[in-house]
Amino acid sequence: MDQVFKALADETRRRLLDRLHEENGQTLGELCERIAMTRQSVTQHLSVLEAANLVSTVRRGREKLHYLNPVPLHEIQERWIDKFERPRLSALGAVKRRAEEAMTDKPTFVYVTYIRSTPEKVWDALTDADLTAAYWGHGNVSDWQQGSRWEHVRTDGSGIADVVGTVVESDRPHRLVTSWAAPEDEGQDDKYSRVTFDIQPHGGIVRLTVTHEDLPDDGALSDVSQGWPAVLSNLKSLLETGSPLPEEPWLMPNG
Known part of the structure; x- marks a missing residue:
C-alpha cells in the first residue's frame, strides 16, 4: 500500500495511468508523445508505477508494451472507501483478479x-x-x-x-x-x-x-x-x- 500511495501522489504518474486507461498497451514512445517530459523522466515514473504493481509490461518483439493493472486501486477502494460492503467487493475483486490472470496467460x-x-x-x-x-x-x-x-x-x-x-x-x-x-x-x-x-x-x-x-x-x-x-x-x-x-x-x- 505504501508504494501505491507514493506512486499516486505524483501528478505525472496519475496522468500516465490516465493515458493507459484511455488506451492500454502503449509503448514508451507513445506515452511520451502526450507527456511533456523526456523519455528518461517518463521511464523513471513508469518504474515507480511498476514497483507499485500499477503497471505491468509485456515484450512483443522490440517493443515493450505497458498495461494498466487496476487491482491495487481496487484494493484501496475496498479498504478505505467501501469497508461496509467488503464481503461483496472482495468476492468481485477475487473474480476480477482471476479473470485478469487468465487473460495475461493468453498470447498476444x-x-x-x-x-x-x-x-x-x-x-x-x-x-x-x-x-x-x-x-x-x-x-x-x-x-x-x-x-x-x-x-x-x-x-x-x-x-x-x-x-x-x-x-x-x-x-x-x-x-x-x-x-x-x-x-x-x-x-x-x-x-x-x-x-x-x-x-x-x-x-x-x-x-x-x-x-x-x-x-x-x-x-x-x-x-x-x-x-x-x-x-x-x-x-x-x-x-x-x-x-x-x-x-x-x-x-x-x-x-
Whole structure:
C-alpha cells in the first residue's frame, strides 16, 4: 500500500495511468508523445508505477508494451472507501483478479507497418468487402457499426465465412476493434480472440498497428505470426502500387 500511495501522489504518474486507461498497451514512445517530459523522466515514473504493481509490461518483439493493472486501486477502494460492503467487493475483486490472470496467460501478437497512404484509405482497405477480397482472399462484410456482426467471407462465391465476430469499437479512421472466432465457436465467450487496428498519421504516411490478443495457445500465436505479416504486406502493396503482390504471400513456403 505504501508504494501505491507514493506512486499516486505524483501528478505525472496519475496522468500516465490516465493515458493507459484511455488506451492500454502503449509503448514508451507513445506515452511520451502526450507527456511533456523526456523519455528518461517518463521511464523513471513508469518504474515507480511498476514497483507499485500499477503497471505491468509485456515484450512483443522490440517493443515493450505497458498495461494498466487496476487491482491495487481496487484494493484501496475496498479498504478505505467501501469497508461496509467488503464481503461483496472482495468476492468481485477475487473474480476480477482471476479473470485478469487468465487473460495475461493468453498470447498476444503485435505487428506495426508503415504505409504510404492516408488513414481514410487504410480504414477502407480494412473494411471494404471488395478491397479486402483483392488482397486478403476473403471479403470483410459488415456495416461496421459498434455492436454489429462481421464476417470474413470466402471469395469463391460459396458465401462461407471462415471467421465471424462482433464490432467492439469503430472510430473511423482511427481505431477498429473486432472479436474473432470460428463459426462453430460462435457464442462461446472463451473461444473469441480480439483484433485491434490502430491507424495513426505519421508525417506523410500512416502507421498501422495490429494487435491480436486473447489467442488460445502458442500454436495459434505461431499461425497469426505468419499470417498477419503476409496479409499486411499485401495490403501495403495494394495501397502503394494499386495492385496486390503477384503471388499470395501466405501461400509461399517459409524460409
